[in-house]
Amino acid sequence: xxxxxQMEGPVTLxxxxxxxxxxxxTATGYPSLFWYVQYPGEGLQLLLKATKADDKGSNKGFxxxxxxxxTSFHLxxxxxxxxxxxxxxxxxxxxxxxxxxxxGQGTTLQVKP
Amino acid sequence: AAGVIQSPRHLIKEKRETATLKxxxxxxxxxxxxxxxxxxxxxxxxxxxxxxxxxDKGSIPDRFSAQQFSDYHSELNMSSLELGDSxxxxxxxxxxxxxYEQYFGPGTRLTVT
Numbered sequence: 001x002x003x004x005x006q007m008e009g010p011v012t013l014x015x016x017x018x019x020x021x022x023x024x025x026t027a028t029g030y031p032s033l034f035w036y037v038q039y040p041g042e043g044l045q046l047l048l049k050a051t052k053a054d055d056k057g058s059n060k061g062f063x064x065x066x067x068x069x070x071t072s073f074h075l076x077x078x079x080x081x082x083x084x085x086x087x088x089x090x091x092x093x094x095x096x097x098x099x100x101x102x103x104g105q106g107t108t109l110q111v112k113p
Numbered sequence: 114a115a116g117v118i119q120s121p122r123h124l125i126k127e128k129r130e131t132a133t134l135k136x137x138x139x140x141x142x143x144x145x146x147x148x149x150x151x152x153x154x155x156x157x158x159x160x161x162x163x164x165x166x167x168x169d170k171g172s173i174p175d176r177f178s179a180q181q182f183s184d185y186h187s188e189l190n191m192s193s194l195e196l197g198d199s200x201x202x203x204x205x206x207x208x209x210x211x212x213y214e215q216y217f218g219p220g221t222r223l224t225v226t
Binding site for chain 1: 148154155161171203205215219220
């Protein structure tokens with residue numbers, strides 16, 4: 001079945017540092033890929049998505065490129081802010097065509113001033 | 114813009130009691146998903162509905178049932194509650210095709226004592 005593996009956290013960075021959170025996936029077919037962000041005590045917010053190979057999703061300075069050859073969807077940001085501190089989940093659609101999401105285990109990002 | 118509404122936001126129940134969680138999707142969204150997120154865990158898919166019919170089922174215990182009503186709101190009914198049912202329960206909604214992104218509600222935090 002489909003699955004997602006994320007780099008383990010927590011990731012601790014200083015403000016304005018470069019961020020990379022690795023995400024690799026196993027899937028049949030060509031699933032859509034997503035990054036969701038969860039701020040403390042809140043629900044999940046869609047950060048960005050990509051629906052086919054070589055697509056680049058971007059939002060709020062974050063980017064991720066759908067790499068089919070390496071089955072990866074790494075999240076990057078050039079300069080993080082304290083307000084980016086949150087848990088980041090990589091996700092894809094499960095097998096079949098019902099849209100359920102399969103999440104990675106989440107990576108906690110802490111940005112220090 | 115209208116978001117997904119979940120009620121209640123917090124719920125405390127005792128073991129063996131029942132609980133009902135409600136979800137009101139974004140207007141015009143016809144698909145509802147339920148996810149369970151244990152402490153420090155990634156969200157796990159429970160069940161989904163499309164146009165009031167169950168469309169997919171995940172790791173949902175037999176003690177739980179759910180349905181989607183004619184106005185597209187959904188309810189998750191949980192009986193014989195166990196301590197292990199303590200978690201955040203998220204509802205998400207989407208419009209039509211599974212390739213469309215899911216929008217998550219703020220979640221209901223269920224505590225079983």
